[in-house]
Amino acid sequence: MKIFFIGTVSFSKKSLEKLLSLHAEIVGVATKSKSAFNADHVDLTPICEKNSIPVKYIKDINAPHVLEWIESLKPDVIFCFGWSSLIKKELLELTNLGIVGFHPTALPANRGRHPLIWSIFLGLEKGATTFFFMEEGADDGDILSQKTFSINYKDDAASVYSKMEHSALEQIEEFIPKLKKGSYQRIKQDHTKGNIWRKRDIEDGEIDFRMSSRAIYNLVRALTKPYFGAHLYYNNKEVKIWKVKEEDYSGNNIEPGKILNVEEGEILVKTYDGAIKILCHEFQKMPLKGEYL
Known part of the structure; x- marks a missing residue:
C-alpha cells in the first residue's frame, strides 16, 4: 500500500x-518549512532525506502543480495528520x-479548531x-478508528499532547494492516449529536481575574507549552503566564485582580x-502587593 503523507506538526x-517503523511504503511527503499558525510546527524534511523519501514544501496543498x-x-491512500487548511474535492x-x-476529539463531538486547547x-x-x-467539510467524514484517554486535573497542554500522541500511534499500528487487507470498517458520523468548536482568538488567552479560579487554572494549563501561553497586561505590557495554582481564600470585600502577596x-x-x-x-519587573492585575 503506497502512502502519500501530509503534515507539519510534532x-x-x-x-x-x-x-x-512499520515498514509502510511512503511515496512522498508534503510539509512546511515554517508556520505562523502552528506552535508545534515541525519540518519533516530531515526525516524524509534520511529515509530517501520525496518531499516538498507546500503552501497550497490544493494547487494544480501539487496535485x-x-x-x-x-x-x-493519503494520510493528512497535522495540516491547517481544508482539502478540496x-x-x-x-x-x-x-x-x-486525524482529529483529537471523540467525533462527531467537538469538531473544529484548537481541539486540545478547548478540551483542557x-x-x-x-x-x-x-x-x-x-470529506469537503471539517472533520465530518466516516470514522476509521477512535480511542479515548483520560484528562486529569494536573494535566496541561504538554501532557495531554503526549497522551494524544501515544493513543494515536497505537491506533496507526492497529489500522494499517486493515487498510492493506481492506478489512477496515467505516462508521458514519451522526452530526446531530455533535458540535463545532470555533477558532480561538488572541483575546481568548487573556487572563481576567473576574473569572473563577478554576477557569483561570484551566486557561493557563490549556495554553502552556508547546502552545503560545496565556497572558495578562501589567503597565500596558503583555506578560506570559505559564503555570498557576488554585488557592483557597475567604477574605471579604477584596476585588478580583488585587495582588494579595508577592513572595520568592x-x-x-x-x-x-x-x-x-x-x-x-x-x-520583567515584579508587581507589588496591593497592586491590581
Whole structure:
C-alpha cells in the first residue's frame, strides 16, 4: 500500500516515524518549512532525506502543480495528520482509498479548531483520538478508528499532547494492516449529536481575574507549552503566564485582580471565588502587593 503523507506538526513527525517503523511504503511527503499558525510546527524534511523519501514544501496543498506531483507518485491512500487548511474535492478523490485525516476529539463531538486547547480549558475529563476519511467539510467524514484517554486535573497542554500522541500511534499500528487487507470498517458520523468548536482568538488567552479560579487554572494549563501561553497586561505590557495554582481564600470585600502577596517570585492574586498563585511567568519587573492585575 503506497502512502502519500501530509503534515507539519510534532504529531506529524511521530506518525511518520511510526509508519516507517512499520515498514509502510511512503511515496512522498508534503510539509512546511515554517508556520505562523502552528506552535508545534515541525519540518519533516530531515526525516524524509534520511529515509530517501520525496518531499516538498507546500503552501497550497490544493494547487494544480501539487496535485500533479502527488498523482505522479501513484499513492493508494493519503494520510493528512497535522495540516491547517481544508482539502478540496480534487485531492480528496485522487486515490482509491481517499484521505485519512486525524482529529483529537471523540467525533462527531467537538469538531473544529484548537481541539486540545478547548478540551483542557473546558475542563473535559476525557480526550479522544479519531482517524476518519476526509470529506469537503471539517472533520465530518466516516470514522476509521477512535480511542479515548483520560484528562486529569494536573494535566496541561504538554501532557495531554503526549497522551494524544501515544493513543494515536497505537491506533496507526492497529489500522494499517486493515487498510492493506481492506478489512477496515467505516462508521458514519451522526452530526446531530455533535458540535463545532470555533477558532480561538488572541483575546481568548487573556487572563481576567473576574473569572473563577478554576477557569483561570484551566486557561493557563490549556495554553502552556508547546502552545503560545496565556497572558495578562501589567503597565500596558503583555506578560506570559505559564503555570498557576488554585488557592483557597475567604477574605471579604477584596476585588478580583488585587495582588494579595508577592513572595520568592510567586504572585497571589484574588479571583472571583478564591485566589490564584502565579508560579511561572515572564514579568520583567515584579508587581507589588496591593497592586491590581
